[in-house]
Amino acid sequence: MPSALNILKEIFGYPVFRGQQAEVIMHLASGGDCLVLMPTGGGKSLCYQIPALLRDGTAIVVSPLIALMQNQVAALHEIGVRAAVLNSSLSQQEAVVVEQKLQCGEYDLLYVAPERLLTARFLNLIARIPVALFAIDEAHCVSQWGHDFRPEYIQLSVLHERFPKVPRIALTATADMDTRKEIIERLGLNTARVFVSSFDRPNIRYQIIDKTNSRTQLLSFIQAEHQGDAGIVYCLSRKKVDETATWLVNQGVRAVAYHAGMSMQQRSINQEKFLREESIVMVATIAFGMGIDKPDVRFVAHLDLPKSIEGYYQETGRAGRDGQAANAWMVYGLGDVIQQRRMIEESEAQLKFKQVATRKLEAMLSLCETTTCRRSRLLSYFGEADTTPCGNCDTCINPPQVWDATIEVQKALSCVYRTGQNFGAGHLIDVLRGNLTERVQQWHHDRISTFGIGKDLPEKAWRAVFRQIVALGLLTTDSEGHGALYLTEASRAVLKGQQTVHLRLQTKLRKSSEKRLDDVALLDSAERYLWEQLRMWRAKTAKEHGVPAYVIFHDTTLHELVRLCPKTEDELRQVTGIGVRKFDKYGDHLMEILRSS
Structure with missing residues (x-):
């Protein structure tokens, strides 16, 4: 592909293609449809940008986020590629100018939001011009089982129906087998070639630790490993985002907040600050990040448990897009497990959706509780059977010990039963450890057989036991949101002594998990x-x-x-x-x- 390689070198400034890029570009430039699964930072954009320059007409790129479109277009302008956006950020007059230039053939690529593309006006407009190709970015948004479902994406099958001769490329960095099947079905890509690159991001170090005090743990992590670095901190609630950002600023960290409850203007200001300045930490809900192209994010931290591995993978994938060393760090505790299970139970979704959500959460919990290489577990979820330990995650650096906790688990389950299945972990631990608290006396739980039978284990160890057995599905939470734990059908075999239970023994990380020297640190x-x-x-x-x-x-x-x-x-x-x-x-x-x- 001399012409494609020439474009890569002369326009984009890269000497060679990476991975499957050349094969994808050749297939698409020749008029073929394809689905491309490539990790964040793997070079997905080039897979349609170069064919757009090779083929006649304008490439229409469907993207769900205004920020992504604007950043892509700004980067293309810097290298002399004719590109524009057409979305709600433009005034009516600006949009008319873009449409006029489009009709005159003045663009190589036009980035458009799905809502705009699906209007009769826009479909009629592009029917009158030569279209080089359609690129559907963030294609996982089409899947109702995915982590970022967008209803308007389902309607994108209209592109195949109205423009059957125009090649299409759907791209995503996160899709399990079910999501891939749904993308193919909903977008009419049944005859398309599927290109799957490795999901491995070897430059990212995965680390999941016990949650004790998430804020102080986060500050210690930033101060020890990422002083002065750009990073993203994810929280589940808007309130927690605001409180964490304010607290970090008070501790001397340059932090800003981002969530859907803020005004559009303030969100825009904070996002621009994060993108354009260095050493900014963005504290956000998952409303922030998709399509963010900032390559030098050195860490992504989670203060709350993500709902799925897809979400976790996409969010952590925003670290180290430049290929340099980066960290994916998370604190995780019993409260996270209870909260996520409760959210599924309390949702108004149909039973099938709840079952899918539960399955995805269990896979996420399995990643958190694994005693083997986290990277291998992550890759196996996406269908990559690589069992070789990576040597660059916390379980490889400091392999956790496993202990036979069957007796302790039986004690915990018995305590749940004896107290009437009406209490949370804190009270249950007080009973097990023989703590004569006011609440224990109020409910006369100092008189039951499980009072004090677990005094040999410290509170922290008992919390780890409860966290893991909830993660294993031996206990679940009440549906009324009070945090009470109750037995599941799976607990019966353990209580009867028919099943043993092995749990992780928490240990301190060794010093070998300290920050690796980056390129700057090695300079004279x-x-x-x-x-x-x-x-x-x-x-x-x-x-x-x-x-x-x-x-x-x-x-x-x-x-x-x-x-x-x-x-x-x-x-x-x-x-x-x-x-x-x-x-x-x-x-x-x-x-x-x-x-x-």
Whole structure:
């Protein structure tokens, strides 16, 4: 594919294709349909951007988020590609101008929201122009079983019906087998080729720890491993987002908040701050993040348990998009398990949806409680059977011990039964440990047979026992939201001594889990000076252009400039990320910095 490779080198500034990119591009450019599953940061955008430049007409890119469209278009403008957006962020007059230019063939790519695309006006408009291809980004949104269902995505089958000869590419970074089948069915991609890249992100270190005090644990993690780094912190509720962001600011961390309860203007201001400035920590609900292209996010932290592995994978995948070392860190406790199970029970969804949600939650809990490599467990969920320990997750770095907890579990289950299945873990632990609290005396639970039979285990150990047996489905929560635990059918075999139970023994992480040295930490004084000069120039240039710094150049390009220190223009042209347009725009500035350093 000499022409595609030429575009990759000359326009995008990359020397070679990665993984299956070349094969996808050839198939799509030749007029074939395809479904592409590729991890975040794997180069999905090039799979349709290059065919858009190879084929006649305008490529229509369907995207669910305004921020994603605007960032993509800004990056394309920097390298000289004719692109535009058509969404609710434009005034009526601006939208008319875009439509006129579209009809005149002035765009290679047009990014459009699904709501706009599905209007009769827009469908009639593109029926009058040559369409190069349709790209449906974030295709998992079509699945009702997915973690980010968007009803309007279901209607995108109209593209195949009205434009049967125009090739289509659906792309996603997160889809299990059921979701893939639904994407194919709903978008009419039955004859499409399916390209599945590895879901592995080897640069991300996965770490899940016991929740004690989530805020102080988060602060310790940031201070120890990510001082001055950009990161994202996910919380389940809007209130927790606001409180956590405020608390981090009071502790000296540059943090901002993002959730759907804020005004659109404030959300936009905080998002722009996160994208354009360095060392910002974004505290958010899952309303934030899809389509965020910021490559230098060094960590993603979860203060609450995600609902599914798909959600967890997509959210953690926002770390380390540049391929540099990054952390996926989470605190997880009994309350998380109870809360998620209660949310499923209390939802008004049909039984089938509740069953799917329960299955997905159980897979997430299995990932949290696994005693084997977390990466292997994560990959197996997406159909990759790689059992080789990764050596870069907490269970590989510090393998957890497993103990036969059958007797302790029997004690816990018996205590739930003896107290009438009306109490939460805190009270049950008081009974088991023989704590003569006011509540224990009020309910006369100091007189039952399970009072004090677990005094040999500390409270923290008992909380770990309850967390794990709820995760295992031996206990569940009441449907009235009071947090009471009660027995399930599965607990019967354990109580009768017909089934043994092995649980994880929590241990402290060894020092080997400390932050790995990144490229900057390995620089000598002269190299660090050049690195800082390049970053200052990039920040100034980005501000002048009104775009995030990474749109000018990624950190990986700056690292390569420091490493190679090109002396001539020909050498500069060989640096990854410097295509013809960027060389013409910035070559002189870069050579001046390189020669003076």
